[in-house]
Amino acid sequence: MTTVAVVGGGCAGVLATRELLSNTDSRVVLIEPDEPGGGLAYGAARPWHLLNSRAGAMSADPRDPGHFARWAECSADDFRPRLEYGRYLRAVFSDISGRSGTRLTVRRSRAAGLSATGVVLADGREVRADHVVAATGNPAPAQPAACPDHPDYVADPWAKGAIEAIPSDVPVLLIGAGLTAIDVALTLTEGDRDAPITAVSRRGQLPLTHTAVAAPPVGPVLDDCMTLRDVVRAVRAEAARAGDWRAVVDGLRPYLDELWTAFTPDEQDAFLRHLARPWECHRHRMAPSVGARVATLREEGRLEVRAGGVRSMSAPPAGGLLVELEAGVQWFGAVVNCAGPGRLPGAAGSFVGGLLDAGQARVGPHGLGLDIDASGRLVAADGRVQGDRWLIGPLRRGAKWETTAVPEIRAQAHNLTIPVG
Template identity: 75%
Template sequence: MAGRTVAVVGGGCSGVLAARELLRGGDRVKLVEPGEPGGGLAYGTARPWHLLNSRAGAMSADPDDPGHFARWAGASADEFRPRAEYGRYLREVFDGLSGVEVVQARATGLSAHGVALEGGREVRADEVVVATGNPAAAQPAARPEHPDYIADPWRPGALEAIPSDVPVLLVGAGLTAVDVVLTLTADGRRDAPITAVSRRGRLPLAHTPVPAPPTSVPFGQARGLRDLVRIVREAASRAGDWRAVVDGLRPVLDQLWGSFSAAEQEQFLRHLARPWECHRHRMAPSVGATVDALREEGRFEVRAGGVRSMTAPPAGGLLVELEAGVQWFGAVVNCAGPGRLPAAAGSFAGNLLDEGHARLGPHGLGLDIDPQGRVIAADGRVRDGLWLIGPLRRGARWETTAVPEIRSQARALIDRGK
């Protein structure tokens, strides 16, 4: 399969890593991206105080050189570096690739000979790799059309426009909410409190400054989800640091996810996914310390529950009905995680679904794929030459949003079809 022309749709982390590996395998690469390759949402919009939530030693673009990023950054393997710095690293990695044709345009779907672009043009290619990143964020059911409701906190200038003397509500309490809190309090001038609300009211937990070695879990005897949860809890109590057990599970998470029945997967999503995410996707230690200090000072609080309604009073801001009653906020910021497909699919993936080139993956978390990563069409047939890497594999896989896993998926493209 080597030596073919491959169009990579998406120029974020997934797209850069895919392009790098395809070139190594001898393919010709056309990268379709309307912006600058290498940034992506996670890194291109980050501020100096936004840190990676993985250590530098895990973030290399090269599977054969785990220390590549740490050396580039002049950092130790255990450090948590700025996300904006990692964006510069990815751009430098991309700039060092020889032979990539960059097509600065927005892909709208597939064409008869490759990828269709806005304006009626197309990119001709033998194969296509979908590397478009995360689905769009979920939106609360009570979402209003109002200037004080910020649907996208990464929109340039959105957070800076919020006055420092009005209370702010964050809908969601994950890593995006943490980033927003850091931005709103960065200059030290915020007088009014920030409240985050989520169904469980749980923030991500924090890494330790020095990692404990991963601990393997004897899950071979587990009979279903309930039994596995018991085994993991017992292992965590024996290990002393639950982080070692969580990190030890990482290499086998896709295997475990695939072993669950559809009902068990749905049960996990309803009851265990959020606690798992809090343990798995952790804050850098310094970020955790900052958040703890803000909570102790009363400048930031986290509540359990949901948003029942939002209304706009004539004087501005939003009246939000929460579990504890109605409260006025000068701004409401959506910090929810990725939404479910098809609503959150994005224009390119949404078009693949609409045209029957793809079908929904399990639970609407992503697109469906075969074991090799090829997209499965609406008629159940595998689409030869249409590949998927990155977060949109979720559902068919579980552990597919972090750099080490995406890096492995990109490397596997070299041997695709063999």
């Protein structure tokens, strides 16, 4: 019987474990130091943090799209709390664990690296496995070049208690204006905070907002598109015809990986420089109630969004940080990094960094993730495809594009083609 080790017990790890136990006769060893099913996205959320996808898109079962909505007893159009989705993943894991008996083993440990015969744990022991699925989530957060080693600089907003420790009477700077910044702003304003919050990013663009009810997806006609410029032109034309750009963005989603891999490296670079941020704002949208809350905070002057960058930071003796922005130098009682995932190899965690150091993996295109073949198998530093080592989740980005959301990760888990021996 084949043994598969799954490294990581967040969303990707749970979905991979479920698929392997449901569709193969393999034994599975899940390696995760914490309770499976939490992960960064759902384990560290607060009650006011909502999913940015509708319940109808969040099923763990690719054959049963309504599974999560039924479990949560809600409409497919609802935007549910992320904490609730974490409970759902734990329930999914508990169900498959109960039905799999001795075929599933959970090792509550951290993976330190790979050996010729399996996974090496942090305590030096080894989990022997015929195949390994790496499901370790995003790279570490990107750190601004000017970031200081200072108690009032929060390098990781998801660290336990980091945001709650910020006093309510000091102005706060958020570096970044994406969904992480929105989550932090919601947490900071959940209590009696009166001090202002400023979010700064290169473009000063916040994520856009979902409609209450989803329009049917509209796929743009891409048959004659040969270049990135052609695709952009076709998408804009279809959005003008459709009347709601959201339907076109959603209709484009199934084709994104095919488009991404068809672009030349120069076109991919151009997309990352000029179009990635506008695309993210349109693609990864806020729930309607979150969008309304953010609009109110801005109207009340409690949240300001600025375009530009952080030029420098310094620490005055009295505490806080002096930050040089494009408009000048300003004092903040705390600065929170909300810049999103960094690039490899610098942002690699200990496990992924170990793979890179050992030549068992190599950095993928543009440093966004690890390199893989068309099936999702890791490519070593010497260019050899690792036939028994697989990758799913956000670290496929670069080789693929649309690989961070539950529907795509669910499909990756379902499509693992691990041979049964």
